Amino acid sequence: MTHAKENGLWMSGNEAIALGAYEAGVKIASGYPGTPSTEIMENLSRYEGVYTEWAPNEKVGLEVAIGASFAGVRALATMKHVGVNVAADPLFTASYTGVCGGLVVVSADDPEMHSSQNEQDNRNYAFAAKLPMLEPSDPSEAKDMVKLAFQLSEDFDTPIMLRITTRVSHVKGVVAEGEKTTSSAVCGINKIPGKLVMLPAMARQRRIVVEERMQKCRELAETAAFNRIEPGDCKRGFITSGVSYLYVKEAFPEAAVLKLGMCWPLPEKKIREFAAMVEELIIVEELDPFLETHIKAMGIVCHGKDCIPNQGELNTAIVRQAIEPGSGPELFAAVELPNRPPNMCAGCPHRGIFYNLSRMKVFVSGDIGCYTLGFLPPLSAMDSCVCMGASVSIAHGMAKALGEDGYNKVVSVIGDSTFIHSGITGLINTVYNNSASTLIILDNRITAMTGQQHNPASGYSIKGEAASSLDLEALCRAVGVKHVYTVNPHDVVETRKVLKEAVELREPSVVISLAPCVLLPEMKERKPVSYFTNQENCVGCMSCIRLGCPAISWTSFGDGEAESRGYRSSQKGISKIDEIICNDCGQCASLCKFNAITRGEGKK
Amino acid sequence: MNENGNILFSGVGGQGILLASEITVYSLLSAGYDAKKSEVHGMAQRGGSVTAQLRYGKKVFSPLIEPGCVDIQMAFEMMEAVRYLPYLHKGSKVIVNTQRILPPSVATGKAVYPENVLDHLTQREIVVVPVDAFDLARAVGEVKTANVVMVGALSAFLPVDPAVFEEIIRARVPERFREVNMKAFLAGRNVSK
Numbered sequence: 043m044t045h046a047k048e049n050g051l052w053m054s055g056n057e058a059i060a061l062g063a064y065e066a067g068v069k070i071a072s073g074y075p076g077t078p079s080t081e082i083m084e085n086l087s088r089y090e091g092v093y094t095e096w097a098p099n100e101k102v103g104l105e106v107a108i109g110a111s112f113a114g115v116r117a118l119a120t121m122k123h124v125g126v127n128v129a130a131d132p133l134f135t136a137s138y139t140g141v142c143g144g145l146v147v148v149s150a151d152d153p154e155m156h157s158s159q160n161e162q163d164n165r166n167y168a169f170a171a172k173l174p175m176l177e178p179s180d181p182s183e184a185k186d187m188v189k190l191a192f193q194l195s196e197d198f199d200t201p202i203m204l205r206i207t208t209r210v211s212h213v214k215g216v217v218a219e220g221e222k223t224t225s226s227a228v229c230g231i232n233k234i235p236g237k238l239v240m241l242p243a244m245a246r247q248r249r250i251v252v253e254e255r256m257q258k259c260r261e262l263a264e265t266a267a268f269n270r271i272e273p274g275d276c277k278r279g280f281i282t283s284g285v286s287y288l289y290v291k292e293a294f295p296e297a298a299v300l301k302l303g304m305c306w307p308l309p310e311k312k313i314r315e316f317a318a319m320v321e322e323l324i325i326v327e328e329l330d331p332f333l334e335t336h337i338k339a340m341g342i343v344c345h346g347k348d349c350i351p352n353q354g355e356l357n358t359a360i361v362r363q364a365i366e367p368g369s370g371p372e373l374f375a376a377v378e379l380p381n382r383p384p385n386m387c388a389g390c391p392h393r394g395i396f397y398n399l400s401r402m403k404v405f406v407s408g409d410i411g412c413y414t415l416g417f418l419p420p421l422s423a424m425d426s427c428v429c430m431g432a433s434v435s436i437a438h439g440m441a442k443a444l445g446e447d448g449y450n451k452v453v454s455v456i457g458d459s460t461f462i463h464s465g466i467t468g469l470i471n472t473v474y475n476n477s478a479s480t481l482i483i484l485d486n487r488i489t490a491m492t493g494q495q496h497n498p499a500s501g502y503s504i505k506g507e508a509a510s511s512l513d514l515e516a517l518c519r520a521v522g523v524k525h526v527y528t529v530n531p532h533d534v535v536e537t538r539k540v541l542k543e544a545v546e547l548r549e550p551s552v553v554i555s556l557a558p559c560v561l562l563p564e565m566k567e568r569k570p571v572s573y574f575t576n577q578e579n580c581v582g583c584m585s586c587i588r589l590g591c592p593a594i595s596w597t598s599f600g601d602g603e604a605e606s607r608g609y610r611s612s613q614k615g616i617s618k619i620d621e622i623i624c625n626d627c628g629q630c631a632s633l634c635k636f637n638a639i640t641r642g643e644g645k646k
Numbered sequence: 647m648n649e650n651g652n653i654l655f656s657g658v659g660g661q662g663i664l665l666a667s668e669i670t671v672y673s674l675l676s677a678g679y680d681a682k683k684s685e686v687h688g689m690a691q692r693g694g695s696v697t698a699q700l701r702y703g704k705k706v707f708s709p710l711i712e713p714g715c716v717d718i719q720m721a722f723e724m725m726e727a728v729r730y731l732p733y734l735h736k737g738s739k740v741i742v743n744t745q746r747i748l749p750p751s752v753a754t755g756k757a758v759y760p761e762n763v764l765d766h767l768t769q770r771e772i773v774v775v776p777v778d779a780f781d782l783a784r785a786v787g788e789v790k791t792a793n794v795v796m797v798g799a800l801s802a803f804l805p806v807d808p809a810v811f812e813e814i815i816r817a818r819v820p821e822r823f824r825e826v827n828m829k830a831f832l833a834g835r836n837v838s839k
Binding site: 594 | 684709
């Protein structure tokens with residue numbers, strides 16, 4: 043955040059949501075990190091007077107926020123789109139209980155899957171859970187809408203969903219600071235069982251209230267300023283919401299537009315009014331035909347997914363060309379270049395584990411985190427990845443399916459944070475129903491991929507204050523795992539021996555691979571030491587190259603070059619360590635049998 | 647000078663692209679422009695190709711640049727200068743740090759780093775401004791200012807007085823690094839002039 047102009051701040055959508063929640067007087071906020079939602083909680087944790095926390099998963103986070111709301115304070119839960127799946131259980135029933143203090147749930151969707159395993163459209167949750175959903179187009183609107191959401195939540199006795207997408211979360215723009223608002227709710231114990239105890243008899247009563255509330259929200263949608271008709275050329279009119287609105291404004295600046303700031307429930311009268319105004323009606327939305335389906339159900343004729351793609355992100359060019367094919371400038375064709383996929387960092391502890399797994403004849407059931415990159419060549423050591431925590435239970439299911447022969451063929455890998463998120467129950471199942479799969483917990487002491495967030499095992503709170511640290515080894519033993527090993531993954535050879543022993547067992551086993559993420563501040567501040575290559579000893583065996591470390595590169599010899607440089611004529615080339623990139627993990631040195639890699643003090 | 651513009655930043659995760667793009671934005675905002683910038687976080691940052699898109703003008707709606715509409719590209723690595731060719735047009739300016747960072751396929755001997763890769767740009771009448779940002783940064787005394795060298799090279803093409811950049815660098819850089827960053831900025835700016 044920085045002051046951009048007079049009364050203007052330059053900030054991302056996520057920073058703006060944190061500011062909006064602060065200005066709305068939010069008291070309790072809980073979330074689980076997940077791109078593109080993470081920075082909301084990170085930024086909110088820096089404001090005075092707001093309690094923030096990282097929850098072990100999104101369900102817990104939402105339940106914490108529900109509890110705070112029941113106690114009469116404004117509460118926020120943040121998560122990425124797939125996190126809402128985890129939190130869906132409390133979400134659907136919080137729709138029945140309603141709120142005491144304002145309750146806002148942020149769903150950060152990721153069309154195009156920049157950093158996600160699917161691109162589900164969470165507007166469908168608003169419909170399914172019968173909840174109002176606001177959808178801002180840019181950071182400035184995101185701030186205004188989160189403030190409004192808290193007010194609406196209390197006015198209409200309902201949780202409010204705020205749906206953002208990557209191009210709102212991670213877009214920066216100019217945002218105006220505003221006044222702090224206050225809640226009319228009172229903090230205290232609220233004993234209102236008819237509202238808060240969802241046994242069937244009470245739930246049936248609240249079910250009626252839900253319908254009454256949604257009717258009131260529909261009436262609000264007809265008159266509220268966030269659903270506005272922008273007059274213009276009526277030959278072609280657009281109904282749109284979220285970031286798609288911006289693409290429509292760029293592609294067809296003259297056209298009439300109905301901008302929906304609330305994408306559920308829909309203002310039917312206003313939509314009919316707009317449809318009657320324009321000759322041709324086009325619905326522009328990313329992903330699912332959500333608005334289109336509900337508008338067509340009103341009996342209104344319109345275009346939508348017959349021309350606008352239903353996959354990936356939109357942009358101005360896609361919208362323009364979908365509606366006016368052949369328009370737009372002629373483009374240079376792309377040149378074929380070697381790809382540059384993301385890679386585990388130099389010195390990443392995960393690399394040592396995946397190097398070993400790539401040399402074992404096992405199925406590797408993977409999970410969500412930096413370590414999913416173990417899938418990429420040259421390691422190519424991950425065979426499935428579905429969702430948070432799934433690695434453990436998928437491995438168990440597979441081991442059961444393989445039967446007697448499968449005892450040494452299935453391994454699962456999961457990070458510390460992901461294990462705590464939803465892997466523990468899977469491990470309990472593995473023990474209870476007894477399969478011989480081996481679980482490797484990649485304990486790098488942090489939630490790394492989303493950018494170094496603390497978790498229940500890291501020993502620190504979201505604010506960096508000392509906190510209880512979950513003992514993973516004791517936990518595994520407590521759930522009944524008899525064989526728990528701890529290894530240093532940087533010692534690749536020793537780790538291989540332990541992995542082999544664990545895999546051969548006919549009972550559940552856990553290997554904790556314990557080494558901190560190299561991006562942790564304390565790791566960055568270590569005395570800089572690097573490994574270097576004694577190239578005269580290198581025989582070109584490529585053991586180190588197969589680690590896929592960004593600090594190690596291969597140079598092929600030309601014709602006759604090996605001999606002229608004093609190597610055996612059959613040698614194909616040599617490897618070299620870039621000492622500036624090297625992070626001193628020593629995995630390559632533990633593999634080199636030819637004394638060609640040495641640790642030195644050479645780095646400055 | 648243009649009333650609006652589209653700047654694409656490209657490079658490899660970890661090169662400090664986001665910081666360079668922020669300094670650029672602050673200067674445009676100080677000069678009175680509206681702006682939007684789009685970044686991608688998360689997995690993409692782990693050593694892969696990374697971009698940031700910056701649009702400025704009187705009023706900016708979309709945070710994304712249309713293909714064929716990049717006016718200036720700031721490329722922090724040579725191959726990453728060419729990867730986004732469909733976003734460029736004849737006459738686009740590409741300021742490129744003449745550094746090579748080997749992608750995994752090249753580092754493991756499975757692919758070759760293309761020779762004379764910038765020819766793909768000059769052949770299409772794209773204006774290439776090569777900057778040896780590391781060499782210039784080393785020459786001013788701090789290799790970590792390569793970013794700021796690149797911003798200096800970009801500044802010559804923007805409708806912003808260099809004094810505005812100087813003010814921003816002064817405000818955003820800790821005092822002990824201020825002088826070296828100013829030198830780095832000017833060294834970059836001289837390349838473009």
